[in-house]
Ligand SMILES: Nc1ncnc2c1ncn2[C@@H]1O[C@H](COP(=O)(O)OP(=O)(O)OP(=O)(O)O)[C@@H](O)[C@H]1O
């Protein structure tokens with residue numbers, strides 16, 4: 001029988017598809033136990049959602065309940081409150097009769113609109129009236145705290161794609177209120193993270209923003225070389241295929257230990273290899289990975305101004321700092337020094353580059369590979 005491909009890339013990974021991150025998991029669990037708010041920031045697809053899910057599964061118990069809210073499709077305050085109430089109810093009691101009891105007890109001023117399906121335990125949907133919600137916003141935000149106190153439990157509210165809050169109407173005022181209510185809670189803590197790296201940095205790392213210093217800020221690192229090596233080797237061996245250490249190092253280097261791409265490239269190599277990974281298999285898989293992502297990269301690059309493109313060309317050819325210096329501006333045709341500053345800010349907010357200690361780098365290692373091939 002043919003074994004299934006042991007690599008996965010896409011949304012969250014769990015079980016034995018999840019590797020390493022032991023220290024990060026411990027830190028999250030400790031924060032949850034101690035009621036400490038946590039913020040997780042990293043570039044796209046390094047493994048934030050998987051990590052939080054992992055820690056949540058480990059800690060979820062009678063005494064500590066995790067309510068998970070995904071703001072992926074949430075754009076308004078009303079949608080936010082509705083989902084917030086739902087996930088908290090679902091996390092703290094399993095029967096919908098009890099949900100109603102809790103609502104009656106703790107949200108006295110609000111009359112929910114309830115739709116119950118054929119199987120009430122699974123198709124139970126709640127709706128609220130905007131005016132009622134607006135009038136009682138603080139009460140809603142305090143719902144987990146009230147439930148926690150009355151049940152003698154603790155609640156962790158985990159919120160993915162939190163940066164969507166920035167597109168709400170009057171977002172700043174809303175953020176201020178959230179913070180002021182949430183930070184007074186004793187039995188409830190929050191874990192906030194999201195896939196938009198730059199927006200998350202703006203929300204949490206700017207002194208003027210309401211959520212500045214809201215909690216333990218984790219800059220999630222990459223999974224280590226040793227852990228990836230073991231992970232890849234084992235998955236090949238367990239499915240009757242062999243991969244030499246040389247190719248494992250190549251995978252790790254070519255995609256710069258990026259979680260999603262390590263899995264994608266390994267997936268493609270595994271698929272192509274009969275029983276043994278050869279240099280031809282490797283090359284084909286690498287080409288496939290680049291072309292599978294190429295459409296996206298083309299779109300990002302097509303409309304770029306020529307100075308922006310020149311800036312990226314400089315980075316791709318190894319020049320990583322002092323690009324606003326006179327010589328560099330002339331050599332790479334970057335316009336003016338002031339223009340370079342603008343370009344940098346654009347590329348930062350578009351999440352194409354990152355700057356650490358003045359060193360500029362591509363955020364997406366496969367975009368860099370593609371760029372070197374097609375543009376440089
Ligand atoms: N601990 C891990 N072990 C193995 N693979 C992982 C791990 N974490 C992430 N990955 C790989 O990266 C992919 C993306 O993971 P995940 O969705 O958790 O990242 P994310 O940081 O939440 O992404 P986004 O920024 O898009 O929200 C997974 O599908 C998987 O291929």
Ligand SMILES: [Mg+2]
Nearest residue numbers: 048049194195
């Ligand atoms: Mg995610």
